[in-house]
Amino acid sequence: MPFKTKTIIEPFRIKTVEPIRFTTREQRAAALRESHYNLFLIKAEDVLIDLLTDSGTGAMSAAQWGGMMQGDESYAGARSFFRFESSVRDVTGYKHIIPTHQGRAAERILFGTACRAGQIVPNNTHFDTTRANLEVLGVQALDLRCAEAAQPDLVAPFKGNIDLVALERCLEENAGRVPFAMITVTNNSGGGQPVSLANIRAASELCQRHGVPLILDCCRFAENAWFIKQREKGQAHRTPAEIAREMFGYAAGCTMSAKKDGLVNIGGFLALNDDALAARCRNNLILTEGFPTYGGLAGYDLEALAIGIKEVLDEDYLNYRIRSVEYLGEKLTAAGVPIVRPTGGHAVYIDARGMLPHIPQSEYPAWALSCALYLEGGVRSVEIGSVMFGRQPDGTEKPAPMELVRLAFPRRVYTQSHVDYLAEILLYVNSMKQRIRGVKLVEAPDQLRHFTVKVAPAHGSLLVD
Ligand SMILES: *Cc1c(COP(=O)(O)O)cnc(C)c1O
Secondary structure, rough: OOOOOOOOOOOOOOOOOOOOOOHHHHHHHHHHHHHOOOOOHHHHOOOOEEEEOOOOOOOOOOHHHHHOOOOOOOOOOHHHHHHHHHHEEEEEEEEEEEEEEOHHHHHHHHHHOOOOOOOEEOOOOHHHHHHHHHHHHOOEEOEEEEEEHHOOOOOOOOOOOOOOHHHHHHHHOOOOOOOOEEEEEEEEOOOEEOOHHHHHHHHHHHHHHHOOOOEEEEOOHHHHHHHHHHHOOOOOOOOHHHHHHHHHHOOOOOEEEEEOOOOOOOOEEEEEEEHHHHHHHHHHHHHOOOOOOOOOOOOHHHHHHHHHHHOOOOOOHHHHHHHHHHHHHHHHHHHHOOOOOOOOOOOOEHHHHHHHHOOHHHOOOHHHHHHHHHHHHEEEEEEEEEHHHHHHHOEEEEEOOOOOEEEOOOOOOOOOHHHHHHHHHHHHHHHHHHHEOEEEEEOOOOOOOOOOOEEEEEOOOEEEO
């Protein structure tokens, strides 16, 4: 047997570097005040380690940059479109591949074409833009998380699964009112947790029995396929590409933000098998995104995406990526920091309610924690809790099921020493957590409020001196 190292190294060497800027604690305190304690409003150059999102923040490969030089910028019928189409079709198996500038455009076009007010769309957990794009049409976005998902510290292999009993009930009780069901892989808002092949297959069968199409929100399809390979019985010998193809095969189409597992900085697509629906979506696309062979993207973007969506299925890449996230999770768990377990594909989620029981949910503990992480270490994270999800469509306030701080890992950007630094900061903040205090909302828009909300410390300052 050849010697096997314990260390999983980054499966790339660095060809281009981008400096990151160190700031003082005083500078960060000022930046927080000036940005109304909203990390979305902070200047990126004031951030040292940026874990706000894994969306569009990845590093492209030399092959992708090379591909960009081959971009065909013809308005219609560009060569780059056909490369993109054939690559995406190869990965997904779907007939109609419609480019969009990002995931939410695919959502808006599909929902705007296929949904009517008064309908209902079930999903394992709707992502924020998915929910908002349905609700703006008067469609109810129903989350059907499996029971395990509600227990942050319960270690289970597929906590992203949809609740099949609830799905069946939803389909029975709302016959004629469900235009399609959705499954989000991996389950982003539910902790980046994977969905099993068995769960997708069973959901697909239920949907078929009720004549309802199933649509995958497939932003992290490759990470999901990797988890299936690692954790699902009988899957270990298959390639991530084979597993992904089977996942896609259970659905009638997908919406994709290629800023995730497309390994590009901008891009997305809608893919469908249904000819008539695809034709209507293309017409809808022309209204706001552009001609159906570019969909709001440059020819060079399509080239980068055609290459990225294949690279993401590389096993060494997926092993390094999932392991980096798990490595941070292990360090936090060892130090007693409560996190969603097991760690998901693209992020570590800190359970802020568990970590800061002294802050009531009405004072947004996860938001307060994300501000503290920035103040102490220049780390930017994102709240996934009651600021993001607390406002109901009727204007009332209801606490979110969990108060999480998400540390999302950009793809191929940070190395193990960055992760070690992160762990040190997190452990330090954990050691002084009694000093962190709650926050209040000062000014908030009605929809997707976390992006622009103005926040302030609820008790004068973020930390007790
Ligand atoms: C990012 C994301 C979207 C929206 O995609 P954008 O490219 O940001 O518009 C939709 N669903 C999920 C699960 C996502 O992670």
